[in-house]
Amino acid sequence: xxxxxxxxxxxGRFMAANLCRDGHQVRVYNxxxxxxxxxxxxxxxxxxxPTGVIEDCDVVFTMLPDGAVVSSILAGENGLFAASAGTGRxxxxxxxxxxxxxxxxxxxAARYGVSFMDAPVSGGPAGAETGNLVFMVGGSxxxxxxxxxxxxxxxxxxxxxxxxxxxxxxKVCNNMLAAxxxxxxxxTLSLGERLGLDPDLLSEILANSSGGSTLLQxxxxxxxxxxxxxxxxxxxxxxxxxxMVKDIRLALDEARLSEAPVPMGSxxxxxxxxxxxxxxxxxxxxxxxxxxxxxxxxxxxxx
Ligand code: NAD
Numbered sequence: 374x375x376x377x378x379x380x381x382x383x384x385g386r387f388m389a390a391n392l393c394r395d396g397h398q399v400r401v402y403n404x405x406x407x408x409x410x411x412x413x414x415x416x417x418x419x420x421x422x423p424t425g426v427i428e429d430c431d432v433v434f435t436m437l438p439d440g441a442v443v444s445s446i447l448a449g450e451n452g453l454f455a456a457s458a459g460t461g462r463x464x465x466x467x468x469x470x471x472x473x474x475x476x477x478x479x480x481x482a483a484r485y486g487v488s489f490m491d492a493p494v495s496g497g498p499a500g501a502e503t504g505n506l507v508f509m510v511g512g513s514x515x516x517x518x519x520x521x522x523x524x525x526x527x528x529x530x531x532x533x534x535x536x537x538x539x540x541x542x543x544k545v546c547n548n549m550l551a552a553x554x555x556x557x558x559x560x561t562l563s564l565g566e567r568l569g570l571d572p573d574l575l576s577e578i579l580a581n582s583s584g585g586s587t588l589l590q591x592x593x594x595x596x597x598x599x600x601x602x603x604x605x606x607x608x609x610x611x612x613x614x615x616x617m618v619k620d621i622r623l624a625l626d627e628a629r630l631s632e633a634p635v636p637m638g639s640x641x642x643x644x645x646x647x648x649x650x651x652x653x654x655x656x657x658x659x660x661x662x663x664x665x666x667x668x669x670x671x672x673x674x675x676x
Contacts, residue, residue: 374398376523377426377433378417379446380468381407383610384494385436387501388467388527393417395526400426402562424456432463432520439619440470447478447489454485463488463520467508469548470617471623472538475511488516491537493544494528497612499601505529509547511540542624542627549624549638552617554586555661556641559594563667566595573598594661611659616644618656 374397378389390408393415400418402425403409409419420426423446427433429522433453437443443466446452453464464482464660466475466489475491477641482489490512500506506528510654517533524531534543561584565575572595579585592611595600603611621642628635648663649656655665 374432374520374523375387375400375430377401377430378436379423379426379434380404380436381409381412382438383437383498383613384501385434385468386411387498388434388436388506389417390415391501391504391527392523396474397523397526400428400430402426415564423453427453427457427462430462432465432523434523435464435466435468438467438616439468439469440474443468443470444474444478445462448481454482454487454489455612457485457487461485461487463490463516464522465490465492465523467494468490469542469620469623470544472541475541476538479512483547488512489537490516490520491540492524493540495526497545497549498610500529501527508532509534509540509543511535511537511542530534539622545620545624545627548617548620549568549635549641551588552621552645552660553637555592555594556586556644556663557588558589559664562593562595563664566668592661594664602661604661604664608655608658608662613657614645614649614657614660614662617660618642618649621645 376392376397376399376403378385381389383402386408389399389401389412389520400411400420402420402423413419433442436457447464457596479489490510492508492510494506494508496506504527508524508528510531510533532538562572566572576589576593576598580590594604621638624638625642644663644666648666655662
């Protein structure tokens with residue numbers, strides 16, 4: 374397919390690269406130099422503006438930090454929907470944004486005679502790099518079938534969740550749960566450490582017991598237990614804590630709107646906010662760095 378891609382950050386660079394490698398005709402835009410050269414080498418056309426990307430494209434992906442940035446590029450008189458008016462082009466946003474923002478974008482796209490789908494992802498940078506993302510798609514059956522080949526290139530599973538916005542609803546549920554499990558796993562491993570247990574051994578016991586989880590086994594927050602986990606490379610190259618704070622906030626907003634009780638998600642949110650606010654460096658490192666709250670020594674013991 375002829376695909377456009379806007380936002381070549383931690384995730385987008387790998388997703389766009391896989392589209393190139395799979396033989397799609399790809400046009401890309403990134404605000405900074407970033408991985409432009411790498412994408413050019415893979416055969417992508419590198420554009421100087423977002424508008425340059427849409428030319429001749431059947432489908433245009435956005436992979437940007439938040440809803441405000443996505444809307445600033447797609448919506449409004451100077452946005453890409455307006456620039457594509459009447460073409461029937463499909464826009465797919467894979468960023469994590471509020472379900473309500475996705476629905477507003479869907480309605481605005483329809484006014485301009487183009488299609489919009491929300492298709493947030495799970496799988497992290499490793500899933501993006503290896504084409505193993507999980508897509509949670511909100512939109513029409515017809516639009517999904519039109520762009521399915523590009524989803525199949527970048528992901529291993531595509532879940533159609535319902536109308537526009539539902540993909541984001543599924544995503545914020547998943548991320549609130551992941552944040553909660555990560556915080557609880559961090560708390561538990563730190564307790565074990567204080568009790569004199571070897572964290573490697575405790576991790577193995579948990580993995581073979583009822584306290585185990587995918588995150589424990591693939592994304593263990595304790596350094597040097599899982600070699601490929603961000604914690605084993607000083608929390609680099611994972612999912613930035615500030616993005617996780619944004620995602621739990623989105624989940625809590627949805628909980629408030631639907632009057633759902635979310636005490637666990639609320640507690641997790643407070644922990645990540647505390648860590649990100651009191652340790653500026655942690656905000657841009659992987660969210661599993663939240664374990665440092667639990668591993669901190671008592672002030673008199675550290676002296
Ligand atoms: P990132 O910060 O690494 O990349 C974001 C990209 O957006 C960068 O290329 C940046 O240059 C660009 N950008 C920022 N502001 C812009 C603007 N105003 N105009 C144009 N471009 C702009 O983020 P990421 O980790 O790739 O995540 C992107 C989205 O995917 C986020 O919504 C995130 O929540 C979601 N997500 C991330 C992961 C992950 O593990 N990193 C996993 C699933 C979903």
